[in-house]
Amino acid sequence: MSISKKDVEHVALLARLEFSEEELEEYTKQLNDILGYVDKLNELDTADVEPTSHVLPLNNVLREDASRDYLDNETALKNAPDKKDGMFRVPKIV
Amino acid sequence: MSANKYEAVIGLEVHVELKTNSKIFCACSTEFGAAPNTQVCPVCLGLPGTLPVVNKRVVDFAIKAGLALNCKIAEFSKFDRKNYYYPDLPKGYQISQYDLPICEHGYLDIEVDGETKRIGITRIHMEEDAGKLMHEGDAIAEAESSLVDYNRTGVPLLEIVSEPDLRSPEEAVAYLEKLKAILQYTEVSDCKMQEGSLRCDANVSVRPVGAAEFGTKTELKNMNSFKALQKALEYEIERQIDILEDGGEVVQETRSWNENKGITVSLRSKEEAHDYRYFPDPDLVPLVIDREWVERIRETLPELPDERKRRLIEEYGLPEYDATVITSSKDLADYFDRCLQYFGDAKKVSNWIMAELLRLLNARDLEAADCPVSPEQLAELLQLIDKGTISGKIAKQVFEEMFDTGKTAAAIVKEKGLEQISDAGELERIVEQVIANNPDPVADYRNGKKQAIGFLVGQVMKATRGKANPQLVNELLRKKLS
Structure with missing residues (x-):
């Protein structure tokens, strides 16, 4: 399994990351090295093994349905780079 | 096509x-x-x-x-x-x-x-x-x-x-x-x-x-x-x-x-x-x-729409169509059930819910849960019709006003003087007047065109602004014309 520069560009776009041409080359190589290393696991036959959903031997961690106040509006917006009318203001979307 | x-x-x-x-x-x-x-x-x-x-x-x-x-x-x-x-x-x-x-x-x-x-x-x-x-x-x-x-x-x-x-x-x-x-x-x-x-x-x-x-x-x-x-x-x-x-x-x-x-x-x-x-x-x-x-969780499941529909058909003898409409919303079905506690005629309740109530809810863009007229209040209105206090036609006007003002049926009827005229003496005068003013339809009726009576009933209703008891008007007209 190997990934191309195009795959890296695609994933970068989905993650809203911008890379220079050198970075693209570098990450493509590094990612391929990592995948090559992990590929060793494919030597194991896992046909009859249930996929792991979680590494902890736990299930049904639940809370009761009770509500409480936590942050007031001012505190919630305290770290926002931009705000208006009690709301977070974000750049143009489309 | x-x-x-x-x-x-x-x-x-x-x-x-x-x-x-x-x-x-x-x-x-x-x-x-x-x-x-x-x-x-x-x-x-x-x-x-x-x-x-x-x-x-x-x-x-x-x-x-x-x-x-x-x-x-x-x-x-x-x-x-x-x-x-x-x-x-x-x-x-x-x-x-x-x-x-x-x-x-x-x-x-x-x-x-x-x-x-x-x-x-x-x-x-x-x-x-x-x-x-x-x-x-x-x-x-x-x-x-x-x-x-x-x-x-x-x-x-x-x-x-x-x-x-x-x-x-x-x-x-x-x-x-x-x-x-x-x-x-x-x-x-x-x-x-x-x-x-x-x-x-x-x-x-x-x-x-x-x-x-x-x-x-x-x-x-x-x-x-x-x-x-x-x-x-x-x-x-x-x-x-x-x-x-x-x-x-x-x-x-x-x-x-x-x-x-x-x-x-x-x-x-x-x-x-x-x-x-x-x-x-x-x-x-x-x-x-x-x-x-x-x-x-299964034990907490309530009666679902299909079951409730069957119950309305079997228990109250509602037509399938009525039962389908009423059980299409839980709030509407609850409204129906509560109304029946105060007024026992299921078909009449169903007619009013399906025609007047749903029409106004749609026109005012409201859900059944937000209906301004309570089931008790609708039942009260239906009782007024049953007792002959108001006619079915007037009741529709009263209902719309109840819907928009929140007033009770009795209060609106009293305030606007909408009681049905069931006094035979008073109606007789009006009936005689209508007969005198409409010689052609009267002649038609007497010549065997029995449907001409519809027009005469309409004239009496018009003269009383819809308040005349229609059954009584019919009776009086037939008596006078025979």
Whole structure:
């Protein structure tokens, strides 16, 4: 399994990351090295093994349905780079 | 008509907000209508280092909805991350369920043109709602910036996906109506489309009648009412048929219903479609649902619409049509039952609910739960008709005024002097006058044209502004004319 520069560009776009041409080359190589290393696991036959959903031997961690106040509006917006009318203001979307 | 050569294939994806006190993964309130960003905390704002904990009632409600929709409840289920960048989602992913949803393989029955049809439900899964965006400027495409309110972020949702079993806009609407009724009966959701607690997307394709393969589908969004769903589907089906008739090909894409223009417009094509990169959420451990839990929930299931409909037919002798309309909403069915506690004639109650009550609710854009006239008050009005205090015709006016002012029937009748004239002496005078003023119809009647009496009754009603007791008028006229 190997990934191309195009795959890296695609994933970068989905993650809203911008890379220079050198970075693209570098990450493509590094990612391929990592995948090559992990590929060793494919030597194991896992046909009859249930996929792991979680590494902890736990299930049904639940809370009761009770509500409480936590942050007031001012505190919630305290770290926002931009705000208006009690709301977070974000750049143009489309 | 080329339309007859094609059939539509429709599947619906419905999102409902669950009626819990707190959000799905944190204890913030889910109350609708609060000031922006006042029902938020580090968990639903996606601040680093926070951990989600599942609200038990969300799982209970998902199981309850699943049972009401005849689903298999999973013994093992888990949450996954659906990754995409959009500012309504502060974490950069939505916690949802991917390959192991809590419910699968269900169905519900709809009735269209007197025939019962079973519609498959593929799956039901739990997920968190996203925040609300307000775009600054007139149109989303021109907006320079957007404002975000995260109160809705983390409100629990069920996504209910149907099989592509629906073949017409009418069937789609019937399915959504039935689904809404069942969810309201089970009290897991308010299902208020105008508040967004019930939202619907549709997958639509067309194919030549008899073809085994599906055509290329489009996904329709932004249909905010049953009427919008119907019109959007009608438009989209016709659009696709036109393309095929012209020898073209339907493009797989997402399209948005534009209510004002009455058309669907392309939002994004498949090439730009999201690549969600689902993976199990490591912050949440799996759910193991033993059968005892499922049985405990099953015991809490109420009487569902189909059962209730059968009860109304058997217990009160209502016609099937009446029973269907009244049980289509739990609030309406409850209204009917309460009204009957005060006024025993089920058919009369049903007639008033179906004609006057529903007409005014629709005209004022209200749900049955918000009806300004209480069941007791409607019963009181029906008693006034029964006692002959007011005529049925006047009662309709009184009802509309009760609806708009909140006053009782007795108060309105008194205030406006609407009591029916049942005094034979007073009516006799008017009847004699009408006979004297209308020699032609009188002659017609006497010459055997018995239907001419209708006109004369009308004249008496006109002279009394509708207040005359119609039976008495009929009686008096016949007596005087014979």
